[in-house]
Amino acid sequence: MTALMDDLATSTATPPAGTAMPFVTTSPLTTLPDRRDAAGVPQHRRVVGHISRHDVMVIVGALISAVATTMLVFGRFTPLDGQPGFTVVAFVLFLAIYAVLVSLTESLPAVVDRVMTALLATAAIVALAALFSVVVFVLWRGREALSKPNFYLEDLSVTGPLDPLEVGGILHAIVGTLVMTTIALIITVPLGLACAVYLTEAKGRGANLVRTVVTAMTALPSILAGLFIFATWILILGNQRSGLAASIAISIMMLPIIIRSADVVLRLVPGNLREASAALGAPQWRTVWHVVLPTARTGLTTSVILGVARGVGETAPVLLTAGFTATMNANPTKNPMVSLPLAAYELVRSPQPELIARGFGAAAVLMILVLALFTVARIFGGRPAGRLSKRQAKRAAARSTADLARFTSRQEGVS
């Protein structure tokens, strides 16, 4: 310790060689405290934001007390009833008792802090409980349909309304969703990404106009996209209701979403990468193709997948444009075609419990599909542009090692 201090003192006193500014300071301006006594004492890092046993006890105590008091109030004193009333009264009582318990040991600001923290945590718990409830409820109501293999392998063409779940399934809706999503992807991915590139690369009044219109279109209610296709494609042009019509309607919904998020991702690409590429003499298209797009690849994948997740779950435009059918139809240009959300919507509106169970099954399959897409998006994305994953970094390192070997071998060949 003392050696270090001496070291510091000398280094500040004598200027390092090569500095232009002559230092005439005689004594160090910073003084280190003398810690010689503390040298032998083991040091511990202080824990901030620690939850003590007392805190836990206060919360648990307040909770038990609140529930007990509410039961007393509801059961003995007043003719209140109903679960929602019970929950509200118990929660208010919990906050009050918690505040009193905390105020025994803490000051007023700390009491306010604890109560507000409890409120924030409650909001998060309510949100998560809602999500949990949605997922579990749909899976639970759909469990009987989901557990039958024929549910995934048959359509409903020969199934009567009273047939048990062992007959018929939603293969036609699964195929319909896949076909519609594929067509929508074929339309939206090239067009959406090209438009996003246009927005970021061709700056100017035109790009701003397109950006404003695309932003406005994200506000388009999905049913209007369906109504537009219904009125033009089906009524005016005289086409049948078909998977293709539904795909176009879904594309109109997906395009603004993909363009908006791809635009954001492309703008996050560091400008110095673009400038470095331009400085090396690359024309703009090479810069975009070899620098901008690869850098933003993960983000672009995420934006496309999020657009697909939205498009797959879209019901309203499909309702207007695809028609409803119980038979398998893999041809998007002819005859009605049904998608998973539409099948779920139509099936649960019937009074038969078997059909409702199938509807829940279809909704559960749809939900699982969206969850899977979402997980894939999380794995690909979640990383800002230019930051590589471990494997990507390894691959990039391998490439530059190979480049180095190539350069050296070429130089050796020259000399």
Added chain:
Amino acid sequence: MAVLDDTREMDPVTTVPALPEADTPAPKPRDVSTRRGLGDRIFRGGASLSGVLVLSVMVAVGLFLSIEATQALRSTGVSFFTTSEWQPDRNKFGIAAVLLGTVVIALVAVAIALPISIGTALFITEVAPTWLRSTLVALVDLMAAVPSVVYGLWGLFLLQGQLVGVSRWINAWLGWIPVFNVAGADPHSPLSSASVYTASAFIAGVVVAMMVMPIQCVVMREVFSQVPLGEREGAYALGSTRWGMIRVVALPFGRGGMIGGTMLGLGRALGETIAVLLIISPRFDINLHILEAGANSVSSLIALRYSEASGFGLSALMAAGLALFAVTLVVNFTASWFVARSRSGASSEA
């Protein structure tokens, strides 16, 4: 100070260049215009083409709806905005009831979603331990991705049964407020039927709130996570508690984002179709009693009536849709304006 005084005595390091003679012509700026190669011209042409294509598709949707809607609007005139019935074949139709119904459902949804989304966003950014944070973020994003038909099923088959009790409770204790009044209901009688409380704007609003909440929460979380660290730590250094820091630093900083996120959610709530369609039973009168059975919205009206509509009926539906689109457009642009002019505006692109 002694150090600085010493440096002043040194020779100047910067030399001033000799000025040019007076009679030499003034230097002109260099020409820096870019000459683009063939590849670049093709690339820029293609990109512009896609931009024009997207623009024309989007403009076509808007223009077509407007042109089709004018036929209906011309035959009714101003009464389109004041009539609450919907009988296009008898030329008696208007959006007074449906548009108001849409707004009522959306307002109920936002009123319920707002405290939950602010609380969740603050919990994620300020309270939750680091290991929990990314999980919570993913779960909220997931909530936003769940299809609306799934929420609709959940609302119709699970939530409705639970919420009838809540409706009865609110009606019993707050029934003196006109909004919570229910015609023909006696909440204190245990024998009264529950059906007066079902299929109401309140229940539809709660279901839509579950869809709106994650959208609002995502925007707010983004904004709160950009609160400058210096101000945050400054508040702590002055002895603030966590809530004190949130109140004086995070909430003022994030105000623009909070308003913007709320309105973004409002825009989504206004356009929601399927979940509302599954829950409500349609009615065509101006009804502000949110707990009462029956409600209506523009998008569910379109979904119900498009197939039986004649050419003129379709034009009327498009006029209704156009009115809804105008409302959502105003709401969305107001939202982005709020986000962009706030201090937290950098997050407006999210």
